[in-house]
Amino acid sequence: MPRDTRVDTYIAGRAEFAQPILGWMRERVHAACPEVEESIKWSMPAFTYKGKPVANMAAFKVHATFGFWDRQALATGKEGEAMGQYGRIESLDDLPSAEIFETQVRDxxxxxxxxxKPVRAAKAPKPEAEVPAELAEALAGDAKAAETFTGFPPGCRREYCEWIAEAKRPETKAKRVAEAVDWIREGKRRNWKYENC
Structure with a gap:
């Protein structure tokens, strides 16, 4: 597959230590899978195969990284030291042999x-939002708004609670509570104005 010139530009624009590292990883990916396609995604070089993400690489001030999209299945034991599977790559010595690297790409x-499909660790559910006293009092006086609020998904309730709780001045909090109760009564979510943008 043809090389993406944006990846050439990315590599050329990185620190001197990173250029040979990025070039080596790029060549190993292409050697392992000649059909791989290159692009720039999330402001870094990315490799895809049949339209599916395979891996990406990046360089920072003092280290480079390489990460497989299916990170759980292709774990190397250096996860957590930096973004990607190989930790902080500061020189070519920090990488596995070409044979091991290419085998992982083929895998x-x-x-x-x-x-x-990539296996992702299950996220722990967020705790139910603590309803500010002012909002709880206002909902207690408006049965329709209270019923609608209770029927909202947890994230929607959380948005209202956080918005009201973050108000510093009592006047701001009171204004937000009044707006929230009106919107909730109408079945509107906190950011209803932006839902159809």
Missing amino acids: AVARIDAGQ
Whole structure:
């Protein structure tokens, strides 16, 4: 596949230590999977195969990184030291051999061919938002708004509670409570103005 000139520009614009690292990783990806496509995603070089993300790489002031999209399945043991699977890459010595690297790229591509989706760790549910006393009092006096508020999803309730709780002055808090109760009574979410943008 043709190389993306934006990736050339990205590599050329990085620190001197990072250029050979990024170039080496790029060549290994192409050697392992000649059909891989390059692009710039999230402001960094990214590799895709059959339209599915495989990996990305980046360089910072004193280190570079390389990360597989299916990070749980392709773990290397250095996760958490920096973004990606290989921790903080400061020189070519911080990378595995070309054979190991290319095998991991082929494994990532094989997972795409097999239709396997990346496994992500389950997120712990956020706790229910604490309803500010002012809002609780206002809802207690408006049965329709209280019923609608209770029927909202937890995230929607949380947005209203946080918006009111973050008000510093009592006048601001009172104004927000009044607006919130009106909107809630109408079945509107906190950011209803932006839902159809």
